[in-house]
Each structure stands twice: as C-alpha cells, then as structure tokens.
Amino acid sequence: MDFELSVEQKMIVETASDIARDFGPEYWREKDKKHEFPEDFWKALVEAGFTGIVIPEEYGGSGMGMFEMILAMETLTSEGCGLAGTWFLCLTSIFGGVSITKHGNEQQKEKYLPKIAKGMEFCLALTEPDAGTNTLNTKTMAVKEGGEYVINGEKIFISGADRAGGMLLVARTTPKEKAPKRTLGLSLFLVDLPNPAVEVIPIEKHGINYSKTCQVFINDLRVPEENLLGEKDKGWYHVVDTLNPERMSFSAAAAGIGLLAIKKAVEYAKERRVFEVPIGSHQAIQFPLAEAKAKIEAARLLNYKAAWLYDKEQPCAAEANMAKVAAVEAGTWAVYHAMQTFGGYGYAVEYDVERWWREVNLIRLAPVTHQMALAFIGQHVLGLPKSY
Numbered sequence: 338m339d340f341e342l343s344v345e346q347k348m349i350v351e352t353a354s355d356i357a358r359d360f361g362p363e364y365w366r367e368k369d370k371k372h373e374f375p376e377d378f379w380k381a382l383v384e385a386g387f388t389g390i391v392i393p394e395e396y397g398g399s400g401m402g403m404f405e406m407i408l409a410m411e412t413l414t415s416e417g418c419g420l421a422g423t424w425f426l427c428l429t430s431i432f433g434g435v436s437i438t439k440h441g442n443e444q445q446k447e448k449y450l451p452k453i454a455k456g457m458e459f460c461l462a463l464t465e466p467d468a469g470t471n472t473l474n475t476k477t478m479a480v481k482e483g484g485e486y487v488i489n490g491e492k493i494f495i496s497g498a499d500r501a502g503g504m505l506l507v508a509r510t511t512p513k514e515k516a517p518k519r520t521l522g523l524s525l526f527l528v529d530l531p532n533p534a535v536e537v538i539p540i541e542k543h544g545i546n547y548s549k550t551c552q553v554f555i556n557d558l559r560v561p562e563e564n565l566l567g568e569k570d571k572g573w574y575h576v577v578d579t580l581n582p583e584r585m586s587f588s589a590a591a592a593g594i595g596l597l598a599i600k601k602a603v604e605y606a607k608e609r610r611v612f613e614v615p616i617g618s619h620q621a622i623q624f625p626l627a628e629a630k631a632k633i634e635a636a637r638l639l640n641y642k643a644a645w646l647y648d649k650e651q652p653c654a655a656e657a658n659m660a661k662v663a664a665v666e667a668g669t670w671a672v673y674h675a676m677q678t679f680g681g682y683g684y685a686v687e688y689d690v691e692r693w694w695r696e697v698n699l700i701r702l703a704p705v706t707h708q709m710a711l712a713f714i715g716q717h718v719l720g721l722p723k724s725y
C-alpha cells in the first residue's frame with residue numbers, strides 16, 4: 338500500500354479542509370440546536386464534486402474510489418464538521434453512488450449516477466423493527482405483478498428518508514421458508530421519492546439533529562421491474578458491497594471526531610491553569626490524550642487498508658469490521674478524555690465536546706453494532722464457532 342498521496346488526493350484533502358473551515362464547530366452547534374438541515378454545507382460539498390468522488394467519469398463523477406472518499410470524509414470530520422463531515426456523503430455517495438456503480442445496469446447508471454454526482458440525495462432502507470440486526474429476518478415483501486413489484490412493509494431508522502430523491506430498499510422476493518438458502522431471497526430496489534405509498538415519519542433522537550432519521554411505512558408501493566438492482570434474490574450478497582464502504586465511512590467518522598476532540602482538548606490543556614501549571618502538564622490529562630492519538634492513527638491505517646482492498650476489488654470485510662471496532666474504540670476514548678480535559682466545560686454545549694460525544698457513540702450502534710462487528714471478527718477472522 339503506497340501512502341504517498343497523488344496530486345488529486347492532495348486536492349481532495351485541501352478542498353475538504355477549506356470546506357471544514359467554512360463550516361466549523363459553531364455552525365454545527367447551531368444546526369444541531371435548531372434541528373436544521375445544513376443546506377449551504379451540502380451545496381459546498383456538491384460544488385466541490387465530493388458527491389461524485391466514487392462515481393465513474395462517464396456518469397459525471399471523478400472516477401475515484403473509497404480511499405479518496407475516506408480522505409474527504411476524515412478531513413471534513415476532523416477539521417471541524419464532526420460526524421456531519423461523513424454522514425451526508427455516506428447517505429448519497431455510498432447508499433446511492435456505490436450501490437448503483439457496483440450493481441446497476443446501464444439504464445440505472447444513466448438514470449441515477451449523474452444526478453447523484455450533482456447532489457441527488459439518497460437513503461438506505463434496510464433496518465426493520467422486528468428484524469433489527471438480523472437482516473435475514475427482513476419481512477418487507479415485494480411481490481411481482483406483471484411488469485411491477487408491489488411492495489409492503491415497515492422500516493426503521495432510515496436516515497435522510499425525509500429529503501431523499503432515491504431510496505435503496507431491501508425487500509424479500511422469496512419467502513424465507515421457500516428460499517433454497519437462508520442468504521437467498523432478498524432483493525434490492527431503487528425507489529424514487531417522494532412517493533405517496535411511502536410514509537416517512539421522523540424519529541426524535543439523541544444527536545445528529547441536523548439530519549432526520551425516520552420510520553418508513555410502505556403500503557402497496559409499485560416499483561417497475563427495471564428498478565430491481567442486481568439479481569433477484571441475491572440482494573444479501575449485493576448489499577454487502579454497500580455495507581462494507583458504509584463501515585469504512587463510519588470508521589473515518591469515528592477517527593475524525595476523535596482527532597477533532599483531541600485537537601480541542603490539547604489547545605485547552607495548554608491554556609487552562611488550575612494549580613499554577615497548565616493542566617496538560619499533568620500525566621492524568623496528557624497520557625489519555627496521547628493514547629487516544631496513538632489508537633486513532635492505528636485505526637486510520639486499518640481503515641485505509643480496508644478502502645484500498647475495496648478499491649482493488651479484493652475481499653475487505655475483515656478489515657472493514659476490524660477498522661470499525663478499532664476506530665470507534667479510539668474515537669470514543671478520545672472524546673471521553675477530551676470531555677475530562679475540559680472538566681465541567683466539557684458538559685457545556687458551547688465547547689462542542691458533548692455534541693461529539695453524542696455523535697461518536699452512535700458509531701457503536703450503527704451502521705453495525707459493536708457486538709455484531711466483533712461477532713464477525715470472531716467467526717470469520719479467528720475461525721471461532723458462530724456465537725449466535
């Protein structure tokens with residue numbers, strides 16, 4: 338793996354830094370407080386071409402890969418945007434751009450990719466209230482009627498569904514009991530939104546209040562058969578190609594938030610004097626921050642490896658899961674100790690650390706829970722018996 342960045346990669350980092358400076362912590366404090374979508378930030382990402390990073394040039398993108406996407410996300414996040422620096426790009430570029438680039442036919446690529454490169458928002462409707470982590474228990478059903486699929490079901494925690502123009506929907510096309518194998522029977526659909534058959538209800542949540550996460554009720558939704566993405570019944574295998582980059586994106590976010598928190602904590606620890614000397618001279622303050630930095634840099638390297646493997650079309654699930662575990666451990670450790678460094682001020686909204694704490698903790702729960710990522714490593718990397 339060669340870590341010398343190309344001219345284009347350096348440009349991505351520089352552009353991301355510039356954008357992050359324009360939309361720093363104060364901006365996100367306000368957006369989070371007011372529960373307001375960051376229209377001008379989104380516009381800046383689109384104008385910079387970030388929504389097209391992973392989209393092939395012939396469809397209006399820059400034809401780069403996950404490695405470049407990770408560079409953009411990590412920089413936006415660590416230079417001031419927090420989770421927002423990753424979140425919106427993940428919704429659009431990974432759920433829409435990566436999925437369609439990887440599994441779309443020519444017609445689907447021509448229809449969606451140029452629009453995504455220009456900022457068409459997307460969402461992923463995978464999680465269901467009853468199935469939870471167990472995606473193979475998906476109940477949303479798509480039944481073929483003539484040239485259409487009629488879809489009914491319910492989804493939960495669907496981020497960005499309130500605004501998205503497109504939805505990657507996971508539904509069952511063969512009932513579980515009739516599927517020849519438990520991993521067969523799910524399919525992916527591209528759904529144009531808004532649609533009267535898709536009811537979207539935002540859920541009140543703990544953080545990331547500048548973006549809505551929603552309950553989605555699907556009632557007799559009619560989708561033309563040409564909107565089936567990839568092969569019928571093989572959706573489980575296809576969606577993994579989206580879920581691994583999603584994991585890499587959230588690892589970039591965890592590492593980025595950690596770096597942001599460390600930077601702010603270090604600045605504060607140099608200034609703040611309580612017993613005559615700066616608090617940063619005490620090992621109790623300094624060492625956890627040093628440890629956080631070391632942990633984050635290790636997690637970043639693992640995430641780069643995952644992205645590099647993905648771009649080379651090599652198996653990357655082990656690295657994607659290990660990077661996610663390492664990055665969220667490092668990120669939460671960093672923000673926790675940043676909060677300790679700030680003392681009582683760490684709890685005050687004005688210092689931003691409490692917001693990053695709310696944001697980084699999500700990455701333990703989503704896109705894959707910490708436990709399920711560990712279960713993957715236990716089973717597929719260490720070769721231990723399946724634990725569930």
Ligand SMILES: Cc1cc2nc3c(=O)[nH]c(=O)nc-3n(C[C@H](O)[C@H](O)[C@H](O)COP(=O)(O)OP(=O)(O)OC[C@H]3O[C@@H](n4cnc5c(N)ncnc54)[C@H](O)[C@@H]3O)c2cc1C
Nearest residue numbers: 461462463464469470494495496550703704706708709725
């Ligand atoms: C803010 C937010 C945004 C989200 N955005 C999206 C989105 O855009 N699209 C989407 O499809 N989903 C989204 N999700 C859903 C998210 O991916 C799920 O919440 C997550 O996968 C966990 O599912 P669950 O909440 O049903 O937990 P459950 O599956 O009910 O699990 C509960 C707990 O039990 C543990 N557990 C369950 N089974 C096992 C086992 N076998 N071994 C060990 N531990 C186990 C889990 O690790 C977890 O700690 C989002 C969630 C949140 C909170």
